[in-house]
Amino acid sequence: MISWKNFRKEPVRRRRKSVSSDSPNDEKRTDFSFTGFDESLLDLSEVMIEQAIGYVGIPLGLAGPFIVDGREISIPMATEEPSVVAAASFAGRLLSKHGGIITQSTEPVMTAQVFLEGNLDLSSVKKVLDSRSDIKRHLQSTLESMESRGGGWRGINARWIAPSKTLAVSIQIDVRDSMGANLLNSVAEKVRPLLERITGGEVLMAVLSNRSLDRTASARFSISACALGNAGLNGKETANRIVRAARVAREDPDRAITHNKGIMNGIIALALATGNDTRAIEAAAHSYAARYGLYNGLSQYWIEGDMLHGVLELPLPFAVTGGAVGFHPASRWCLKQLGNPDGPGLSRIAAALGLAQNLAALRALVCEGIQKGHMSFHARRLAYNAGARDSYIPAFSAVIRSENIRSREAATERFATWNKEMNAETG
Ligand code: MEV
Secondary structure, eight states, X not given: OOOOTTTTTSOHHHHHXXXXXXSTTOTTOOOGGGGOOXXXXXXXXHHHSSSOOOOOOOOEEEEEEEEETTEEEEEEEEOSOTTHHXXXXXXXXXXXXXXXXXXXXXXXXXEEEEEEESSOOTHHHHHHHHTHHHHHHHTHHHHHHHHHTTOEEEEEEEEEETTTTEEEEEEEEEOTTBOOHHHHHHHHHHHHHHHHHHHSOEEEEEEEETTOTTSEEEEEEEEEGGGGOBTTBOHHHHHHHHHHHXXXXXXXXXXXXXXXXXXHHHHHHHHXXXXXXXXXXXXXXXXXXXXTSSOOOSEEEEEETTEEEEEEEEEOOOOSBBTTBTTSHHHHHHHHHTTOOOHHHHHHHHHHHHHHHHHHXXXXXXXXXXXXXXXXXXXXXXXXXXXXXXXXXHHHHHHHHHTTOXXXXXXXXXXXXXXXXXXXXXX
16 A cells, blocks of 8 residues: 555655556556656656656657748647558648748737635726726736736736626736746735725635637738649548548537637647646637537638638647746757747647648548548557567568458567568568
């Protein structure tokens, strides 16, 4: 049994020892070779979360080439899902030959919320709005550093939530290159007592809103429909089918969620690679998809003349500093690889990647389907399971495909003879 008494306070290496010596003779004994032995990553894990016992290695791929706003970039993507990096790269390459992707973003404004209850009514809204200068002044010291970086106070609003008789006060802050959660939560907590004094109510809770409606980025492209031909379909027909598929995602919520999941395949892989808050980004995206009541596909496509146009817009609260961003060495490397963009710049790259990912998925879905690409991945996995490593993985998966080997047992048996032949040749 793990001794929980000191577990939290113990250093990571001692914690690992206490877990692995849990039941030394038990064959289910924890094997820490799967949770990493890199000493510096162990120390890093210790300072990033509580009760760390190791770290998990997710593959990091580099997708590209992409032309985004006239600049060629390659995009780091951390994902456990096969075909995602390949699909993004396919669409990136295709669009790069046709002018690339153009992006835009809003200022990075986030909202802090304070909820008050008690002896309140609709008139409390006016009390708060009439006190906006006092509230702004009260937050000056908390916002000083952000103001010096060009961000800070952007406004205040109040709403009466009639069913629960709650007053919701929201304060908008421009958070520049950070995600903003820490600052927004500090703002929300700092202003609590003042709002109680102003309204005579009592604060129920104070925290940022992850909705991020004022922090959007968009991406668009225009491509000659002829360039989209695939699997026996000509380009125009493929483009038409893509438009119809995206329309279905705007009308059928069951399809919309899968459509958007595909978009998030790209965006979340970039978020993870750069150490960003994947849950905040995911939550904001899905709330945006449902902003009109019905859950909608996030992208739109249309045809004008011979051109297919695609556009994607969503909240993208990406940061380039704060938390794990710029702290974790992988995050630092990925940001450098992207040319060290600012926060909105990284959000725009994410929008471009999401749109490219969506185009690749739709094109595959309306043509040959998405399973074809999975077969070569399956062969690579069989090769790995059979014992192939390093350059033997692609070499032996070619054997698996050409000999149509399907089971792990058959692959293992074949690998034994193939490996012998290869060693004899090279030895
Ligand atoms: C798979 O991870 C993502 C797709 O299902 C997205 C979509 O259906 O649009 C291919």
